[in-house]
Amino acid sequence: MTDRARSERRLGWLLCAPAAVAMLAVTAYPIGYAFVLSLQRVDLRFPEEGGFVGFDNYSAVLSSELWWTDLFNTIFLSVISVSIELCLGMAIALVMHRAIFGRGVVRTSVLIPYGIVTVVAAFSWQFAFAPDTGFVNQLPLIADDKDWFGERFSAFSVIIMAEVWKTTPFMALLLLAGLTTIDDGLYSAAKVDGASAWQRFTRITLPLMKPAILVALLFRTLDAFRIFDTIFIMTGGAQDTQSVSILGYQQLISRLNLGLGSAVSVLIFLCVLVIAVIFVKGLGARQPESGRA
Amino acid sequence: MRGRRRVRLASVACVAAIGVILVSGCGGDDSEGTSLKWFIAIQPGGSIQKVAETCSKQSGGRYDIELELLPTDASQQREQLVRRLGAEDSSIDLIGMDVVWTAEFANAGWIREWSGRDASEVKRGVFPPVVETASYEGKLYGAPFNSNTQLLWYRKDLVPKPPETWDEMVRMAEEIGPGNGGQIQVQADRYEGFTVWANAMIESAGTQVLSGPETVDLAPAPTERALASMGLMANSSAAAPNLTTSDEDTARLGFEAGAAFMVNYTFAFGSAKENAPKIAKNMGAARFPGITPGLESKPPLGGFNLGVSAFSEKADLAFEAAKCLTAPAQQLTVTELDGLAPARSGLYDTPEVKKAFPGFANLVRESIETAGPRPVTPAYQDVSLAIQSALHPPTKIDPEDPEPVYDELKDKVEQGVNREGLL
């Protein structure tokens, strides 16, 4: 190895080190610490208690109906909102791509939801649907006293709407970037061969965009799985609308039961890991991680 | 290049902003005397600021009370505080404790005991149920600062005589009819207010949730009667359409919009006077309804007690300040500015209280005197969450057969007291 190569290598490590430390300090170490806590009885309200309890906290969580309800809620919300986002995002990406005019307007307006604080958006939607302040119940076809947050699935529909509103722009932009990489020549050739617009979409666009779609889905699914802000503001988890993140927050921060809460945290981490592995498998070996993309 | 100039401008702006923030963050305050930090829920009328100022002045410069105002939502106040106390933060001296926190804080060793002459001074003339909320295992841990209770508010033009029981109220409301205001407003969202309601129902039926910090009571017959009344109300046409998301504020809005009945704290009167003067003119106040005819109800009890943090380095001064803050004169200031009920029963004949509660000062006194406080246990948070998870939404209670819900309630509260499982 030459001196140059050696110094380049050292510089590479040196430059990466601070970022690596900053990233690990608040993830790897805490998740390890969470695992240690989850094996103990730790309740800050009862400082004199303590001690190793093995996997008791895990069995308490896994045997609780609440965990499974909340896991179902989280998966349900993620699947529904990400599917809607994908369709909507694809539609927006397509119109932006084939814009006749007003491309800038669309781009500008879809970026607005991206820039807005999630909590603010959640409040806005909540006030809009609240039976006492909102305009939604004044719209035709909707009962004046409909209590949207008083029932599980109507509350879910508002939560999903807020999530979709906030995150579709991101999805649309990712998909648009994928669209622009497709060679226009392919379309012209297909057109000459007599392929309909739909055929062109399913035979050319979709297969070629598979990697972009999978990446976008991966990011959004994992993001949706962490849903917290919107539910916290809108229902606080009432009417069985709790997500696993809210469940964890309640054990950790409201009850200060760090043992039980850490068990929930570790389980959420494992869920995320499983989702990520599934997607990465789906992406296959086509993950260009360095060099030219 | 336009882009690059923008970048440079923006970075200059960033640096400048950081500078401003750092400088403004360093400006200390110029208080004299020892500063005492008082964590308490904010009151919009400004009474907290006022009494803090008065007592600081009265101390002759020995202490200076600095406020750290907490959010109005009780659960959030608690979350903020317990996180600090759990962290053994010595910057807290005085704590405005909601009546239900005493056991938790005392058991964890976060607050100091009141003893000797100080204890008898802050207890003097205070309603017995209020003293109970400030005590744990026979020792006093808080100086009662203010109290609060719920009354039954009704429309005198629609209801000739206020109902004595919940079932009677439901019948009356159904007779009036939902189109004409035959509605009962309660607090039944899934939050602490729901526990307040459920506990008052159970207490009013003649039993209690806990008989000791770790013993579940919930005698079957009366508890089921209480649950049946909740179920009957929730499933009747008298229930508000937003029942399962209702809180103190939606209840008063519903009443101001024409509902015939509401159970709510005393703030509802002032609010109606301001926002719906026509309704306020016919607004009657009565005792919180009971469950069984002939058995007096046990109304909900709210309010704050002042505790001295175990981690405070100025405990002596903090006790002194708490004594001043809870003295009769200060309690009256709080009543005057924020309409909160005093914790000392002797103050109810004063003009301040009579003005704050026109025509119903005695009713408030009686209501607090005979109130049914919420359970006293270090695991209060868990018990409250357990009650909410077992009974919410109240529409699930079958008034003809409340037994399944009763079994669930008993199981969950048992779990809550032992702090087991997820909540």
Added chain:
Amino acid sequence: MENTGREKTLWTIALVLVLIFALIPVLWIISLSFKTPATITDQSFIPTEFSFENYESLFTGGISESPFIKPLINSLGIALITTFISIILASFAAYAIARLDFPGRSVMLAGALAIAMFPPISTVGPLFDMWRALGLYDTWPGLIIPYLTFSLPLAIYTLVAFFREIPWDLEKAAQVDGATPFQAFRKVIVPLAAPGMFTAAILVFIFAWNDFLFAISLTSSDASRTVPAALAFFTGDSTFTQPTGSIAAAAVIVTVPIIIFVLLFQRRIVAGLTSGAVKG
């Protein structure tokens, strides 16, 4: 193109739909913020009476009593400091990844990707416990550190994508002229990379400005509480009244500057958001 007329109409309809969808919640919260307390529950989309009451209430009492000024300063300060540090650290790492050949750079990229997917709730409990032991609880650094962690992957991916586009021959030239790799980096590359860094900075700032979970879990007073957390704690006219008007006004104040920012720099943001994800 066939059917230009029809296509034009369809396109216009699509445009209008997208616009309405994107703007309704914003217009609604602006409308709410201008309503008077008496009309806040009138359920009308357009205020019938305009007033600035809600805005005034946010600022009355000055810095010590206003429920909004301190959180606003906290939000700005924490987000700016996070952005500043995050961009510096990310630039170092991204330069190394894009330019240098050393074992471990694919690990670094994969690691950053893993962090981007990490569920924040899983760290909240341990962080709370660690912070209370270290005295970082309810302080600025207590929030800046986790924000750094979770914004670095975003910044690194964006910057790697930008750095790969830079004409590095210039750097070679500098090195031929006798500059060390570090000098070449500082003198030649940093100025060229500034636009990319600015894009990454916007994304990081928006991330830190937006966070709610850490902000409510790791703070407990005005000493460090940021605006999203403070919004959830606003108070109304009495203890039990909903502060709808003040929440709306505060929401508008924290939203409008970001919207202007986003609109001014939309090209950069789009480039930043897409480059990292697609090429990574």
